[in-house]
Amino acid sequence: MTRETTPPPLQAIKVACSNCNLRELCMPVGLEEQQLKRIDEIVATRRKIKRGGTLFRNGEPFTSLFAIRTGFFKTCVATEDGRDQVTGFQMAGEIIGLDGIVHDHHTCDAVALEDAEVCVMPFDRIEELSREVTALQTHVHKIMSREIVREHGVMLLLGSMRADERLAAFLLNLVQRLHARGFSQSELILRMTREEIGSYLGLKLETVSRTFSKFVEDGIVEVKQRHVRILDTAALKRIVNSHQGCH
Amino acid sequence: MTRETTPPPLQAIKVACSNCNLRELCMPVGLEEQQLKRIDEIVATRRKIKRGGTLFRNGEPFTSLFAIRTGFFKTCVATEDGRDQVTGFQMAGEIIGLDGIVHDHHTCDAVALEDAEVCVMPFDRIEELSREVTALQTHVHKIMSREIVREHGVMLLLGSMRADERLAAFLLNLVQRLHARGFSQSELILRMTREEIGSYLGLKLETVSRTFSKFVEDGIVEVKQRHVRILDTAALKRIVNSHQGCH
DNA sequence: CGCGTCATTGATGTGCATCAAGTGGTGTGG
DNA sequence: CCACACCACTTGATGCACATCAATGACGCG
Numbered sequence: 001m002t003r004e005t006t007p008p009p010l011q012a013i014k015v016a017c018s019n020c021n022l023r024e025l026c027m028p029v030g031l032e033e034q035q036l037k038r039i040d041e042i043v044a045t046r047r048k049i050k051r052g053g054t055l056f057r058n059g060e061p062f063t064s065l066f067a068i069r070t071g072f073f074k075t076c077v078a079t080e081d082g083r084d085q086v087t088g089f090q091m092a093g094e095i096i097g098l099d100g101i102v103h104d105h106h107t108c109d110a111v112a113l114e115d116a117e118v119c120v121m122p123f124d125r126i127e128e129l130s131r132e133v134t135a136l137q138t139h140v141h142k143i144m145s146r147e148i149v150r151e152h153g154v155m156l157l158l159g160s161m162r163a164d165e166r167l168a169a170f171l172l173n174l175v176q177r178l179h180a181r182g183f184s185q186s187e188l189i190l191r192m193t194r195e196e197i198g199s200y201l202g203l204k205l206e207t208v209s210r211t212f213s214k215f216v217e218d219g220i221v222e223v224k225q226r227h228v229r230i231l232d233t234a235a236l237k238r239i240v241n242s243h244q245g246c247h
Numbered sequence: 248m249t250r251e252t253t254p255p256p257l258q259a260i261k262v263a264c265s266n267c268n269l270r271e272l273c274m275p276v277g278l279e280e281q282q283l284k285r286i287d288e289i290v291a292t293r294r295k296i297k298r299g300g301t302l303f304r305n306g307e308p309f310t311s312l313f314a315i316r317t318g319f320f321k322t323c324v325a326t327e328d329g330r331d332q333v334t335g336f337q338m339a340g341e342i343i344g345l346d347g348i349v350h351d352h353h354t355c356d357a358v359a360l361e362d363a364e365v366c367v368m369p370f371d372r373i374e375e376l377s378r379e380v381t382a383l384q385t386h387v388h389k390i391m392s393r394e395i396v397r398e399h400g401v402m403l404l405l406g407s408m409r410a411d412e413r414l415a416a417f418l419l420n421l422v423q424r425l426h427a428r429g430f431s432q433s434e435l436i437l438r439m440t441r442e443e444i445g446s447y448l449g450l451k452l453e454t455v456s457r458t459f460s461k462f463v464e465d466g467i468v469e470v471k472q473r474h475v476r477i478l479d480t481a482a483l484k485r486i487v488n489s490h491q492g493c494h
Numbered sequence: 495c496g497c498g499t500c501a502t503t504g505a506t507g508t509g510c511a512t513c514a515a516g517t518g519g520t521g522t523g524g
Numbered sequence: 525c526c527a528c529a530c531c532a533c534t535t536g537a538t539g540c541a542c543a544t545c546a547a548t549g550a551c552g553c554g
Binding site for chain 2: 509510511512518519
């Protein structure tokens with residue numbers, strides 16, 4: 001709803017992948033000049049989503065993948081009986097929408113957790129271009145495979161970790177990804193509620209909150225609302241690999 | 248270790264995708280004659296794996312995807328501290344090995360739960376051919392997307408379901424896939440142990456066993472060792488969507 | 495300032511894990 | 525063919541981690 005005063009040419013320049021500062025995150029590296037220019041063609045438009053708005057919803061037709069330029073998303077699946085599960089949190093430079101490819105419509109919701117902007121990449125254009133640019137083809141395959149491997153990790157977490165291990169793994173994963181984007185290794189602002197963290201980790205929000213408090217008691221982190229400072233990364237890593245209770 | 252007496256020409260014929268009875272499960276449909284012949288080139292060799300043997304292991308270099316011709320596999324990931332998690336069970340017509348694409352080596356183990364045979368499809372050959380045959384390209388994308396969506400379902404299961412819901416969902420999923428392969432809708436033989444089921448479902452083997460017993464008491468299934476007969480499919484479906492305890 | 499949303503903390507309950515004992519099926523070797 | 529060992533499975537007793545229920549506190553926004 002904000003008035004659009006940006007003139008088209010400027011917009012066009014800003015859209016180009018070839019001079020996007022997130023390029024090394026969402027595009028193949030080591031491309032030649034000419035291939036790079038072709039890749040610019042992938043991004044059809046950009047789209048802004050307000051906090052709380054949805055990029056796509058379960059059941060909507062699938063046409064495009066989205067590269068997140070700014071902002072933060074969650075994806076979640078739901079059953080008929082109202083239960084739902086956060087399947088992931090996505091940040092700048094990550095690709096969203098891969099779930100829609102199989103059945104030509106989306107099977108989960110993508111919700112913006114803060115005001116966001118995405119590059120819209122029509123999938124038929126991606127397929128077309130990746131037939132010509134080998135590096136793009138490989139890249140697309142790697143992105144999908146990465147998502148599969150990531151989900152393996154979540155399954156491991158949900159299937160066999162205790163609450164503190166889950167939260168520790170979650171925090172380490174978040175800072176690691178933020179660090180790759182130039183943010184601090186030890187400080188982060190959670191863009192999601194305790195309930196959303198809990199849904200992702202298979203825990204209730206109270207358990208998430210209690211586990212945070214335990215970490216604070218143990219001097220591992222400082223928590224003030226959604227602001228988290230990690231004081232002892234090594235301790236978190238130990239927790240993830242601890243497994244004390246079992247033998 | 249069995250002596251190979253099959254002459255090469257016969258082997259070659261048997262390998263061809265174009266006259267494989269699993270074709271509609273693992274290959275794109277509606278191909279023209281010529282494209283079909285090209286696709287036959289994908290399968291380089293076949294490989295037999297004895298029960299208990301591994302198709303690939305975590306850390307091994309990735310070169311190929313595998314289409315299961317016969318047999319039954321599990322894939323599992325492990326942490327350094329010895330904990331492991333079954334991430335899926337795969338049967339004839341399904342594709343295995345997608346996890347290896349990102350980092351050019353595998354990130355999980357694939358173990359045969361019964362004597363098995365797979366078609367070896369070198370991935371560079373798949374990429375090469377899918378640049379030319381659009382239907383193959385689309386098919387590869389759909390297979391990867393399907394795996395992502397499947398894992399979303401597992402995350403939902405692990406994150407928010409109770410033991411009986413998990414087991415019911417598991418059984419329904421198994422028979423549905425077996426039915427698609429021409430087997431009974433109501434009868435199945437489990438190829439995995441209670442412990443492997445438990446690992447997949449995030450439960451201990453005792454809980455799996457008890458839940459089976461409960462289903463038997465309720466007249467929903469008959470269980471004799473690994474032989475399961477589903478007496479009341481509707482009841483299983485109700486259990487999956489029940490969610491009684493929560494509000 | 496008052497209300498809604500999100501978070502924290504305590505008290506209590508429960509579903510599943512853990513520990514343990516026993517059964518049945520399978521394969522092996524005498 | 526039987527005896528034995530082994531493994532997968534079942535079933536019971538007990539404990540604990542996390543869920544549930546409930547009350548209060550901290551922000552932020554109109």
